[in-house]
Amino acid sequence: MLINPDDRPANGVFPVRSALLDVFAPRAAAVLVFLLVFGLLGGWILAGRMLAPLTRITDATRMATNGSLSHRIRLPGREDEFRELADAFDTMLAQIETHVAEQRRFAANASHELRTPLAISKTLLDVARTDPDHVTGDVIDRLSAVNARAVDLTEALLLLSRAEQRSFTREPVDLSLLAEEATETLLPLAEEHGVTIETRGDVAPTSGSPALLLQLTTNLLHNAIVHNLPEQGTVWVGTGVRPGTVVLTVENTGEKLTPELAATLTEPFQRGTERVRTDHAGVGLGLAIVRTITHAHDGTLTITPRTAGGLRVTVELPAVSPHTDR
Ligand SMILES: Nc1ncnc2c1ncn2[C@@H]1O[C@H](COP(=O)(O)OP(=O)(O)OP(=O)(O)O)[C@@H](O)[C@H]1O
Ligand SMILES: [Mg+2]
Incomplete structure (x- = not known):
C-alpha cells in the first residue's frame, strides 16, 4: 500500500508500525534471551557429556602417574574413538602392571639368591675368625665354592641385562x-x-x-x-x-x-x-x-x-x- 507523505502523522511514526514494535520487540527479545540461555546451557551439557570420557582417561593417567597401576578405565558405551582410546590405555596399563610385577619379583629373587652365598661366606668367615687354628682346607674349599656361585650368579645377571638391552652388533x-x-x-x-x-x-x-x-x-x-x-x-x-x-x-x-x-x-x-641327583645346583x-x-x-x-x-x-x-x- 502506498502512503501519501502528506498523510504522515506529526511525530513521524505510523501508529500501526509503532504498535507492532511495541507488541513484538519484548517478545522477540525474550525469545532471543531464551535461545541464548538454552544454547549456552545445552552446549555446556553436551560438551560435558562429550568430554566425560576424556575426564575419566585423565583421572586414570593421574592415578597411574601416582603409582596406582591396578586402576582401569573400563569405559562403557558404544565403540567410538574415546572408547578405543580408553581400551588401548587399559591394555597398556595391564602390560605395564605385569611388567613391573615381573621386575619386582626378579629383583626380590636376585637379591635372595645373592644373599645366600654371601650369608654362607659370612658364617664361614665368622667361624674361622673365632677359631683361626682350626681353619682347614675344607673351610677354604667351601668358601671358594660359595664365592664361585656368587660370581656365576652375578655374571648370569649381567649377561641377562646385556641381552635385554640389545646393545650388540649383528x-x-x-x-x-x-x-x-x-x-x-x-x-x-x-x-x-x-x-x-x-x-x-x-x-x-x-x-x-x-x-x-x-x-x-x-x-x-x-x-x-x-x-x-x-x-x-x-x-x-x-x-x-x-x-x-x-x-x-x-x-x-x-x-x-x-x-x-x-x-x-x-x-x-x-x-x-x-x-x-642334585650334583648340579644351578x-x-x-x-x-x-x-x-x-x-x-x-x-x-x-x-x-x-x-x-x-x-x-x-x-x-x-x-x-x-x-x-x-
Ligand atoms: N634339557 C633339560 N631337560 C630337563 N630339564 C631341564 C632341561 N633344561 C632345563 N631343565 C629344568 O629347568 C630348570 C631351569 O633351567 P635353567 O637352565 O634356567 O636353570 P638351571 O639349569 O637350574 O641353573 P643355571 O642357571 O645354572 O642354568 C632346571 O632346574 C631344570 O629342572
Ligand atoms: Mg641351566
Missing part, C-alpha cells in the same frame, strides 16, 4: 658352527655325566651376536647334559633351515616333565622338579638367558616335554643368506 653367524663349538667345549662334562651327544647339523645362517648365540647354545647343551638321566643319557643337537628361518634343536632324555612345568622353566630362578637363570637372547634376535623359543622323558628345546631365528651382510 654379524653373520652359522648356528651349526656354534653347536659344534659348544659340543666340543662340553664334551668332558657329558662324559663325566655318562651322556652321549649326537649332532646332526646343516648349515644354518642367521645374523646376530656370535658371543650371545654361543652362550644360548652352550646353556641349552649344558642343561641337556646336567638335567639328563643319572646314567646312559643321550643328547641330540641339530641345526637346519626352514622357509625363512633357521632352527637349533637340543633334545635330551631325562625325567618326565608335564607341559605345565615345562611352560614355567624360562622364568628367572625357576628350577624344575626336586631331583634325586642358579636357575640358564633358560631365562636363552629366552632373552632369542627374543633379542627376533626369534622364538619352544620348550616341549618328550613323551619318553626329557625335553626338546627349539630356537627359531630369522634366516639370512650366508652371502648377505646385514
